[in-house]
Amino acid sequence: MRLITGTTEFETTEATAISLGKFDGLHMGHQLLVNRILKKKEEGLKALIFTFDFGDRPMLLLTEERRALLKKWGVDCLIECPFVESLAHMEAEDFVREILAKRLHVKYLAVGTDFHFGHNRKGSYQLLEAMQEECGFKVEVVEKACYDGEEISSTRIRRELEQGHMELVNQLLGYNFSVTGEVLHGRQIGRTLGLPTTNLLPGPGKLLPPNGVYATRTRIADEIFEGITNIGHKPTVGAEPRRGVETFLFDLDRNLYGDVITVNFYGFERPERKFESLEALKARIEQDVIWGREYFR
Numbered sequence: 001m002r003l004i005t006g007t008t009e010f011e012t013t014e015a016t017a018i019s020l021g022k023f024d025g026l027h028m029g030h031q032l033l034v035n036r037i038l039k040k041k042e043e044g045l046k047a048l049i050f051t052f053d054f055g056d057r058p059m060l061l062l063t064e065e066r067r068a069l070l071k072k073w074g075v076d077c078l079i080e081c082p083f084v085e086s087l088a089h090m091e092a093e094d095f096v097r098e099i100l101a102k103r104l105h106v107k108y109l110a111v112g113t114d115f116h117f118g119h120n121r122k123g124s125y126q127l128l129e130a131m132q133e134e135c136g137f138k139v140e141v142v143e144k145a146c147y148d149g150e151e152i153s154s155t156r157i158r159r160e161l162e163q164g165h166m167e168l169v170n171q172l173l174g175y176n177f178s179v180t181g182e183v184l185h186g187r188q189i190g191r192t193l194g195l196p197t198t199n200l201l202p203g204p205g206k207l208l209p210p211n212g213v214y215a216t217r218t219r220i221a222d223e224i225f226e227g228i229t230n231i232g233h234k235p236t237v238g239a240e241p242r243r244g245v246e247t248f249l250f251d252l253d254r255n256l257y258g259d260v261i262t263v264n265f266y267g268f269e270r271p272e273r274k275f276e277s278l279e280a281l282k283a284r285i286e287q288d289v290i291w292g293r294e295y296f297r
């Protein structure tokens with residue numbers, strides 16, 4: 001996949017099938033659009049995703065995660081366009097003529113019904129339809145995908161994530177919400193509790209569900225292991241400054257330091273809290289393990 005990032009001086013040489021938007025999460029609705037443009041590869045067009053880069057906002061998917069998914073799905077080119085004045089204030093018609101038609105050789109566009117762009121968000125699918133002939137492309141307008149009678153959007157998924165509704169989040173995304181990172185050294189207290197764990201720190205900017213204990217499946221290379229994960233600051237042993245993701249894998253005892261692992265989140269059990277003693281914490285975690293094993297049964 002060709003990646004164009006950090007510049008507004010982008011251009012393609014070949015004809016393209018494109019979809020544009022924020023695409024945070026690459027959820028089920030986004031996937032409808034991605035599938036439309038991938039289908040156009042059969043007609044010799046390059047599948048192109050155009051996103052604006054808004055800087056350091058908390059996201060469902062980190063920049064690298066979004067790149068990896070689009071690459072895996074077969075997208076040919078990803079443009080991460082910096083959100084700068086000159087582009088933000090461009091009249092919608094000029095954006096279509098100058099950027100889409102001239103610079104990106106767009107022959108096909110797939111957009112949702114609520115897609116807006118250009119100065120004062122005046123650009124819409126109606127405008128794109130009106131300019132089809134002049135610019136030599138075809139627009140396809142896709143109805144918003146729904147789940148449980150409600151439209152799927154990044155905003156809705158963020159709201160559910162903030163409440164720890166991970167099963168629903170996974171349904172809306174169409175894949176499992178996950179956190180990836182390198183296994184770091186904890187304080188090794190876990191081991192003395194008879195509870196070896198993997199500690200990792202999510203990349204800055206990654207949105208996380210509330211602090212607490214979740215049922216998780218962890219991918220290590222090509223293997224998957226069930227377990228339970230605590231997100232939080234470990235207040236009982238002297239709060240860590242950054243929110244960590246710490247997992248006890250049920251049936252694995254292996255040195256994992258330095259490995260890059262991916263933790264997939266399922267059910268939420270309980271919030272993180274400060275216990276009176278290490279013994280009380282240990283007793284509670286033993287309960288958590290029973291809950292977690294039962295969850296996956």
Ligand SMILES: Cc1cc2nc3c(=O)[nH]c(=O)nc-3n(C[C@H](O)[C@H](O)[C@H](O)COP(=O)(O)O)c2cc1C
Pocket residue numbers: 185186187188189190191197199213228229230233234235236237246247248271272273274275281285288
């Ligand atoms: C399933 C699970 C639940 C946990 N729940 C809490 C909790 O509620 N409160 C807390 O202070 N720490 C909690 N912890 C973190 C423990 O404090 C931590 O595992 C222990 O101190 C070992 O830390 P270390 O890996 O840095 O040695 C939890 C850890 C796990 C794996």
Ligand SMILES: Nc1ncnc2c1ncn2[C@@H]1O[C@H](COP(=O)(O)OP(=O)(O)OP(=O)(O)O)[C@@H](O)[C@H]1O
Pocket residue numbers: 020021022023024028029030032033110111112113114115142143144145146151152153154155156
């Ligand atoms: N549920 C959906 N079904 C089909 N298309 C969608 C859906 N949600 C968004 N789209 C389309 O995907 C493109 C990118 O959408 P974008 O990421 O900007 O919207 P969003 O997911 O609704 O996010 P937000 O909640 O932040 O507005 C747009 O063309 C948009 O109309």
